[in-house]
Amino acid sequence: MKVEGLVFQKTPYKERDMIVHLLTRKGQKTSLYVYGGQGGGKSKKGSLLELGHMLSFVLQKSKGIYNNSDQKPLSIAKVDQVNWAPKYIRNDYRAFMLSQFFLEVIQKLALSETDDIDFNEHEGIFNVLSNALYYLDKAVEGQNVDYMTHLLLFFTKLIHHLGIAPNYEECQFCQKILGEDELCLLDISNGGFSCLECTSKMDEYLSDNRQLSEEYQAGRRYKQAFQKFSLEPYKNYLNFPSTSVGLVRISFNFLNYQFGFAEGDYRTWKLLFE
Ligand SMILES: [Zn+2]
Numbered sequence: 001m002k003v004e005g006l007v008f009q010k011t012p013y014k015e016r017d018m019i020v021h022l023l024t025r026k027g028q029k030t031s032l033y034v035y036g037g038q039g040g041g042k043s044k045k046g047s048l049l050e051l052g053h054m055l056s057f058v059l060q061k062s063k064g065i066y067n068n069s070d071q072k073p074l075s076i077a078k079v080d081q082v083n084w085a086p087k088y089i090r091n092d093y094r095a096f097m098l099s100q101f102f103l104e105v106i107q108k109l110a111l112s113e114t115d116d117i118d119f120n121e122h123e124g125i126f127n128v129l130s131n132a133l134y135y136l137d138k139a140v141e142g143q144n145v146d147y148m149t150h151l152l153l154f155f156t157k158l159i160h161h162l163g164i165a166p167n168y169e170e171c172q173f174c175q176k177i178l179g180e181d182e183l184c185l186l187d188i189s190n191g192g193f194s195c196l197e198c199t200s201k202m203d204e205y206l207s208d209n210r211q212l213s214e215e216y217q218a219g220r221r222y223k224q225a226f227q228k229f230s231l232e233p234y235k236n237y238l239n240f241p242s243t244s245v246g247l248v249r250i251s252f253n254f255l256n257y258q259f260g261f262a263e264g265d266y267r268t269w270k271l272l273f274e
Contacts, residue, residue, distance in 0.1 A: 003032065
């Protein structure tokens with residue numbers, strides 16, 4: 001039996017072995033045990049098990065192996081072939097950090113094969129990660145990386161495929177259709193947009209507040225960006241308007257809120273802004 005997936009994390013085990021964590025084509029996380037997976041040995045071969053590589057594995061016919069922390073035995077596997085590997089990302093430090101961040105987000109948010117859900121709905125998550133890495137690599141090759149656009153694309157596509165996208169067409173409270181240029185608020189805790197009337201009814205004092213009017217404008221900019229970024233295919237990454245750190249942060253907060261995470265829970269997030 002074969003398993004194909006993208007390596008998002010690896011854990012060296014014993015002297016030469018490796019536990020490799022993959023996002024499979026079905027969009028689920030799985031872990032495999034690879035003997036000699038750290039490379040080296042007599043032939044001094046390097047390891048094929050690199051982060052961000054898309055590999056296929058052949059599962060070995062054995063009972064699997066128990067490591068200390070896991071209840072379920074890990075399947076023992078051998079690398080069959082490298083199906084794709086980034087060629088250029090490493091040449092650009094910020095792009096490299098961005099790729100590590102993509103992998104960390106997947107490690108946190110994707111579901112494991114042991115979680116009891118229907119996985120056909122999660123193939124989209126694999127597509128988001130593979131597109132994010134593939135087009136980031138192409139952008140570095142073409143020397144036209146817009147880091148914030150790649151980040152916002154990744155967040156938007158992920159939010160979309162996780163099934164938590166805010167409805168940008170109507171107000172979540174009164175169902176009024178929101179016009180293209182209409183001011184609105186992104187209400188992160190309710191997961192949708194709300195129109196001016198509904199928001200000011202909730203808090204009349206705040207509607208006079210200057211800070212809120214800025215938030216309305218940010219809400220409108222986010223709604224417009226979210227719509228464009230969800231509908232356009234990833235391959236058109238060069239046609240996306242350049243975006244601001246502010247919109248990227250709104251998107252990240254939105255995603256984190258739905259899963260109960262915070263910025264500080266990510267190792268690689270702050271490295272993107274150094
Ligand atoms: Zn409304």
